[in-house]
Amino acid sequence: MEWKNRADAVIIGGGIIGASTAYYLAKNGMKNIVLLEKDTICGGSTGRCGAGIRAQWGTEMNCRLGVAALDIFEQLDQELGMDIGLNQGGYLLVAYTPEEVETLRRGMVLQNSLGIESRMVTLSEARKICPGLAADDALAFFFHARDGHADPFLTTFAYMEAAKRLGVRCFRHTACTGILVEDNTVRGVLTDKGEILAPLVINCAGAYAQFIAKMAGIDLPNWGERHEIMITEPVAPGVCPCMLMSFSGNYYIQQRPHGSIICGMSPEGHPEDYEMKTTWQFIEAMSAILARLLPRTRGIRIARHWSGMYDMTPDAQPIIGETDVKNFYHSTGYSGHGFMLAPVAGKILAQHLTGQRPDIDFSMLDYRRFARGEHIRESNVV
Ligand SMILES: Cc1cc2nc3c(=O)[nH]c(=O)nc-3n(C[C@H](O)[C@H](O)[C@H](O)COP(=O)(O)OP(=O)(O)OC[C@H]3O[C@@H](n4cnc5c(N)ncnc54)[C@H](O)[C@@H]3O)c2cc1C
Structure with a gap:
């Protein structure tokens, strides 16, 4: 695929979170999106997970996210045009x-x-x-x-293929090596294939997200x-x-x-x-x-x-939102439940980034909650 050194948005990470975020951003009309994956799509946590999906949570936020994700999973085959291996055995x-x-x-x-x-x-x-x-x-x-599981490979590939049909360009075996920042605002990324200038960068690098954040001087407690x-x-x-x-x-x-x-x-x-x-x-x-x-x-x-x-993360809950560097966003820290939350996480972040009101207000998932000592106490985690 032809390399372009300008994009409207760069997403770092080709797991389920990056793929779903790319898809919903493109679906909401954003053009010229690039997704970078240092290895292969689904080669990180997503392709290694248990792929369980549930709405039985102990906090209101997780219940709302969990059931909204279930609503999406139940019609995702039709929406993405590919089987995702959904099985609702509870x-x-x-x-x-x-x-x-x-x-x-x-x-x-x-x-x-x-x-x-x-x-x-x-x-x-x-x-x-x-x-x-x-x-x-x-x-x-x-x-x-209504709880159950889906196939993590099929689901991620279905999101990725649908995103590509909407114009998203996906560069595999391409590592993000730096974040370009000027005047405390993100300007793009450096990669091992060259630089890409972009006014929006989203860090979906899973267990490596804190290393990406650090490239822009942001400390994530992940x-x-x-x-x-x-x-x-x-x-x-x-x-x-x-x-x-x-x-x-x-x-x-x-x-x-x-x-x-x-x-x-x-x-x-x-x-x-x-x-x-x-x-x-x-x-x-x-x-x-x-x-x-x-x-x-x-x-x-x-x-x-x-x-x-x-x-x-210290409270095993995700971090979704902008950091202290303007237009440098994160969708990370999903602990053991990132597969099941990915559809709704991608959707609400894309809604926010394309000027729509998110279906679920995710402001409490801001990473500054840790500095404020506002941990979310969720009991229902393994
Ligand atoms: C054993 C196990 C069981 C689990 N069971 C469940 C379950 O039942 N249900 C559930 O919902 N969740 C489960 N999870 C959690 C789930 O797998 C994760 O929360 C989810 O996959 C996170 O997705 P992600 O896209 O953020 O991360 P990943 O899938 O890890 O994707 C991040 C990607 O970023 C890439 N990357 C990293 N650094 C760079 C860089 N510098 N440049 C470019 N790319 C980079 C990585 O290569 C990786 O592919 C489980 C996890 C494990 C390990």
């Missing part, structure tokens, strides 16, 4: 302590007040939803049928946190058709439509860690949880095991 949340039951119950009341039809279910109902389940030690279960995840060989369907998740139990497990079971858990202590290695400790701990919760999985083989990065 999320079954498992509580193990009285405090957790109360937290999830409060979350359910909040969700219901916002039109999210989550409900508390008994163990026998939970077993109908998840036939392989043996969670006799659990105290309560909460379920929302860090990369390595998370391991594994997938089993395919087994008979119906073992765990919903996403089974517990915050205190530290697991998420789901059977894909073709039979494989995908599952993960958080590393102890949540350390900063950019090394994409895998460990035996994870295999052992995760397999023990699988065998205990879903006894039918005993003896099945692990097909693949990999790691990827959560792009963490």
Whole structure:
């Protein structure tokens, strides 16, 4: 593709956040958009994630974002003209302590007040939803049928292809190496292929976003946190058709439509860690949880095991908005829920940048909240 050294907007990062932002900006009429990806589209966290989608959250902001994203996911195939592999088997949340039951119950009341039809279910109902389940030690279960998962590759490619049809130019294997700033205003980017002058730059670089921000002298309190995840060989369907998740139990497990079971858990202590290695400790701990919760999985083989990065912030909530450098925007810090929020995150930022009123006011996701000590307390995260 022919290199152009001028653009109306440059987006850094070809994961789901960059792709959806590019698509909605172009859909809203912005011309001459360039997306830069240092490796391949979907080669970062997006292509390594569990791809769960849910609206069962504990804060009003996340509930609103979650259900708005679900609304988009449910019609995204038609909108983008490509299959995104959406599967709505629901999320079954498992509580193990009285405090957790109360937290999830409060979350359910909040969700219901916002039109999210989550409900508390008994163990026998939970077993109908998840036939392989043996969670006799659990105290309560909460379920929302519209939750589920989509294919992260198909979804990102669908956004990217639709964006390209609208004129977005995507340069793969092109790294942003500097941010051009003059009079405290962004003027463009430097890359390993040359410079691009642009009046708007959006940092969607996932777990590397803080390094990009630093190029313009902005300190983001983000860090990369390595998370391991594994997938089993395919087994008979119906073992765990919903996403089974517990915050205190530290697991998420789901059977894909073709039979494989995908599952993960958080590393102890949540350390900063950019090394994409895998460990035996994870295999052992995760397999023990699988065998205990879903006894039918005993003896099945692990097909693949990999790691990827959560792009963490101090409150595990995203940063969306402009920084102290004018027209240098960020959409980053999505922790373990950037895939599910991407459709709405891209849409509302694009609305803001093209002079429309965003469907959801995202001003509270401003990165200055950390300096002000205004952390968003979300309980429903693994
Ligand atoms: C194991 C695991 C499980 C997860 N499960 C879920 C889940 O179930 N549901 C959910 O919603 N989320 C989940 N997540 C989180 C989710 O993957 C992320 O929040 C989401 O993918 C973030 O998307 P992104 O586009 O911001 O980042 P990425 O997909 O990482 O994209 C950023 C891109 O920026 C590129 N880049 C970086 N630096 C530069 C540069 N200098 N120049 C050019 N390009 C650059 C990178 O190469 C990368 O491709 C999970 C994550 C992991 C690791």
